[in-house]
Amino acid sequence: MSEPKTENAGKPIIEIVDMHKWYGEFHVLSDINLAVKPQERIVICGPSGSGKSTMIRCINRLEEHQKGRIIVDGVELTKDIKNIEKVRAEVGMVFQHFNLFPHLTILDNLTLGPIWVRKTPKKEAEETAMMYLEKVHIAEQAKKFPGQLSGGQQQRVAIARSLCMSPKVMLFDEPTSALDPEMIKEVLDVMIDLAQEGMTMLVVTHEMGFAKSVADRVMFMDEGQIVEQNKPHDFFDNPQHERTKLFLSQIL
Amino acid sequence: MGNESFSAGREVLKPPVTQVGVVGWLRKNLFNNWYNSLLTLLVLYGLWATVPPLINWAFIDSLWDSSSAACRDIDGACWSIIPQNISFILFGFFPHGEQWRPITAIILLLSLVFYSKNKKHWKRSLAVYWLVGLIVMGVLMRGGIFGMELVETAQWSGLPLTLMLSLFGMVCAYPLGIVLALGRRSRLPAIKSLCVVYIELIRGVPLISLLFMSSVMFPLFLPEGMTIDKILRAQVALILFTAAYIAEVVRGGLQAIPKGQYEAADSLGLNYGKSMRFIILPQALKIVIPPSVGILIGAFKDTSLVVIIALYDVLKTTQVTLSNPKWMGFSTEAYIFLAMLYFICCLGMSSYSRKLEKELHTGR
Numbered sequence: 001m002s003e004p005k006t007e008n009a010g011k012p013i014i015e016i017v018d019m020h021k022w023y024g025e026f027h028v029l030s031d032i033n034l035a036v037k038p039q040e041r042i043v044i045c046g047p048s049g050s051g052k053s054t055m056i057r058c059i060n061r062l063e064e065h066q067k068g069r070i071i072v073d074g075v076e077l078t079k080d081i082k083n084i085e086k087v088r089a090e091v092g093m094v095f096q097h098f099n100l101f102p103h104l105t106i107l108d109n110l111t112l113g114p115i116w117v118r119k120t121p122k123k124e125a126e127e128t129a130m131m132y133l134e135k136v137h138i139a140e141q142a143k144k145f146p147g148q149l150s151g152g153q154q155q156r157v158a159i160a161r162s163l164c165m166s167p168k169v170m171l172f173d174e175p176t177s178a179l180d181p182e183m184i185k186e187v188l189d190v191m192i193d194l195a196q197e198g199m200t201m202l203v204v205t206h207e208m209g210f211a212k213s214v215a216d217r218v219m220f221m222d223e224g225q226i227v228e229q230n231k232p233h234d235f236f237d238n239p240q241h242e243r244t245k246l247f248l249s250q251i252l
Numbered sequence: 253m254g255n256e257s258f259s260a261g262r263e264v265l266k267p268p269v270t271q272v273g274v275v276g277w278l279r280k281n282l283f284n285n286w287y288n289s290l291l292t293l294l295v296l297y298g299l300w301a302t303v304p305p306l307i308n309w310a311f312i313d314s315l316w317d318s319s320s321a322a323c324r325d326i327d328g329a330c331w332s333i334i335p336q337n338i339s340f341i342l343f344g345f346f347p348h349g350e351q352w353r354p355i356t357a358i359i360l361l362l363s364l365v366f367y368s369k370n371k372k373h374w375k376r377s378l379a380v381y382w383l384v385g386l387i388v389m390g391v392l393m394r395g396g397i398f399g400m401e402l403v404e405t406a407q408w409s410g411l412p413l414t415l416m417l418s419l420f421g422m423v424c425a426y427p428l429g430i431v432l433a434l435g436r437r438s439r440l441p442a443i444k445s446l447c448v449v450y451i452e453l454i455r456g457v458p459l460i461s462l463l464f465m466s467s468v469m470f471p472l473f474l475p476e477g478m479t480i481d482k483i484l485r486a487q488v489a490l491i492l493f494t495a496a497y498i499a500e501v502v503r504g505g506l507q508a509i510p511k512g513q514y515e516a517a518d519s520l521g522l523n524y525g526k527s528m529r530f531i532i533l534p535q536a537l538k539i540v541i542p543p544s545v546g547i548l549i550g551a552f553k554d555t556s557l558v559v560i561i562a563l564y565d566v567l568k569t570t571q572v573t574l575s576n577p578k579w580m581g582f583s584t585e586a587y588i589f590l591a592m593l594y595f596i597c598c599l600g601m602s603s604y605s606r607k608l609e610k611e612l613h614t615g616r
Contacts, residue, residue, distance in 0.1 A: 088521040095519075097512055101531055103535055112520070117520060161520075165520060165521065
């Protein structure tokens with residue numbers, strides 16, 4: 001994980017400038033401006049269809065933007081595939097439906113990226129993988145297959161898999177939305193540990209408790225625009241816009 | 253609270269005979285109402301009318317290794333046509349004294365195939381064994397060195413030809429089909445159209461017409477005096493044909509992989525080649541084992557179509573045997589034997605596919 005260089009401590013690690021995105025004729029994201037500082041933790045919330053997942057998926061080019069600029073760790077995202085792959089190696093992503101590779105063991109799931117993208121030797125990759133598996137409290141499952149694990153366990157493996165690539169930024173796309181309530185806590189605990197160790201995180205979630213305890217900034221999106229963003233304390237106690245107030249009244 | 257046992261004073265009876273056991277099963281399944289009973293009687297009558305005469309013809313009145321004259325005197329099956337002509341049916345025009353060579357080549361081939369069945373043997377060394385094995389088989393068949401008589405490819409016939417056409421057909425068509433499937437899903441319009449045109453063109457014509465084209469039309473386009481081996485032309489036609497069908501089946505498999513798998517592979521930074529090789533293709537090919545094997549079994553049987561371009565595979569050698577006046581009229585026996593031969597090979601392929609599917613499901 002990156003240490004902030006003192007002279008770059010203020011330089012954003014992710015910059016989104018005047019970004020717009022359309023699906024055909026439908027204007028799904030408009031006028032997105034965002035600067036994420038290293039080690040910053042941002043929680044993004046909003047009603048479904050507001051474009052929050054789409055926005056973070058643009059950051060690792062799982063979605064393409066049509067207008068504006070996205071710059072991650074100094075590399076601008078364009079059609080150039082080399083840049084895209086460079087960015088993707090530095091940006092880890094955790095999906096709502098885990099997306100583990102079912103035909104590989106847990107250990108192989110974790111070592112695949114380091115071995116074939118970072119060109120790490122197998123032994124070293126396996127040691128790193130076991131270290132991260134222990135970190136997420138799941139080391140004993142290393143030789144099992146994803147289908148044999150519960151949802152909460154799978155999501156923790158997914159987090160460990162992204163961490164094995166030593167990313168500078170972690171994106172979380174509704175990581176606990178597909179989990180049974182009793183498993184949500186174990187995943188959130190892992191995410192809190194991660195945040196406390198200084199990882200830059202963008203989390204799309206409905207878990208407001210997590211936002212209150214960990215976030216540096218909470219951002220509300222609606223209909224493809226960033227409506228409001230603020231420190232958690234101010235965001236929850238003193239929402240400015242009507243739409244934010246409506247949303248908060250519905251979920252809190 | 254209703255927990256008292258009521259069975260204390262109960263008399264334990266056996267169920268009536270007509271409800272259980274063999275009699276019960278018969279009543280329930282074969283004679284449970286009037287039309288099922290009628291059908292059962294009809295089927296029993298049908299079996300009684302056909303099976304004893306069949307057994308009679310095939311086993312009791314039949315001759316298994318006699319002269320053709322003796323065969324004409326009996327009513328039963330003349331299986332003798334097979335043993336008496338076996339070397340021609342199986343090896344065709346290969347010089348009679350040298351037939352140990354194709355026999356050895358076939359044994360070598362089957363040993364390699366059986367060795368490859370075991371998943372534990374799927375290492376780099378396997379490719380080496382196959383390469384060496386193929387060279388040895390080629391040398392055995394062709395000869396010309398080590399004191400073996402030279403046998404031109406035009407004389408390769410019978411079972412070795414069938415096995416060669418099918419094996420090389422399957423082995424070359426499968427990777428080509430995968431490439432076509434990936435190409436058809438490509439976002440680059442040139443590659444995509446090329447693959448679509450190829451697949452639709454090839455699927456739109458019967459294999460026979462492709463064989464005709466390869467055998468008759470293609471040589472017309474070659475410069476004067478240049479010839480390409482006829483077997484090679486038929487082989488290429490078979491490969492191109494099978495690949496188009498494999499491509500569509502593999503494309504179905506690729507479509508069945510959830511989008512999340514592609515996205516997870518992308519998010520790790522894996523490029524196209526690596527995500528296909530490690531994530532997508534292993535899962536996709538596993539899913540489409542049933543239809544793929546179906547196509548390969550079809551390809552095996554389709555080799556028999558080369559009779560149309562006068563290549564002497566095992567079907568044509570059988571037909572030639574039947575055109576001999578001595579053995580004319582015993583086509584039933586000859587074709588039953590041939591069917592058994594194809595059946596054993598195809599059954600081998602499908603039971604292997606079942607075994608492979610079972611093995612690959614471990615851990616899922």
